[in-house]
Amino acid sequence: MTAEPQHTTWPVPPPDGYTVDDLFNLPDLPPHTELIDGSLVFVSPQRDFHTLAMYLLEAGLRRTVPEQFRVRREMTVVLGPRNAPEPDLLVLRAEAVRSREQTRYEAADVVLAVEVVSPDSEERDRDAKPRKYAAAGIPHFWLVEMAGERQHPTVRTYELDPVTKSYAITGIHHERLKLTVPFTIDIDLTEIDHL
Template sequence: MHALTLPLPSGETWTRADYEALPEDLPARVSLIHGELVVSPRPRPIHQRIARRLATRIEDAAPDAWQVDTDVDVLLSDDEMEPVEIAPDIVVYSAEHDIYERPIPVEMVALVVEVVSPSTKRKDRRIQPTLYAEAQVRHYWRVETDQTAPAFAIYSYELDDATGAYVATGVHHERITATLPFDLEIELKAVRER
């Protein structure tokens, strides 16, 4: 087994340049949150399967003006001292963004989706939604799996312009119907079944 050696930040906190210099093939997921490097283990196969299947169905419904990807970096805040760059499980963003460039600027993002795992409950339910709302991502979905809740469900949220926080728009067990910058309807049976 090889030890993971990461470069040290150039100063007291991690900058975007430090973060962008990390190798793309790290054996763990990393995020940059308020200048701190946050390292998480790679997700379980069921997590990845649900994310992939849901992303495919969203992509099938998306018009050409939108693109859908999994596990790609989104720049939520370019603050020099406390930048925030996170890779949500699923991102729906403008087709105007060059797919050869990273990160995706938050202004181009319409929806982020997080699939909750046993080890990411607190992050996906509390920390990341706050960061997404602060960055003004209009739509947030949280997917609860049989590992994390009594039943599979997608909890959908929309940004409230008056408060700057998310408000719940539904709990979806069998089907999700939503109006993003485009309309979609997804049967969830094929997403959740093994």
């Protein structure tokens, strides 16, 4: 007996691309599908570094976040009608959380977006997403990459320049992430070795 070949039917995009409504209404999309410029972007399996860096930063943010903010991971942020990326981590205003069934947040509610770079997402994480986050008015952005022989996270921190509507780098952190904005944060990045 021969097994029938399995065929995947991919959705055909509309002529003008997908919208945020499509993203939330198309059936059977893979988990963590993003919408970038009207195109659906599927996430590849992640490396161990990606998971550990997200955990380390999430734990550090949760430990230091003031009451008026909340920390979330891998939640969709609506930037506009054709852009709804899913930052690896985000900090948002507490009042934006309205329900445990919530599936998305608005850019206006986000204070910090964090992207941990993976081989399949380098261009999006370094270029497309920061430009879109800045254009949507998200005040802070962090870009996290694996660096050095010990493969520790390096965190580049950025703040939105309200005049140019683009991010300006505020620091490059190798061993310790110590900041006072958007709130006081102190994370030992070398702790990744103990996770």
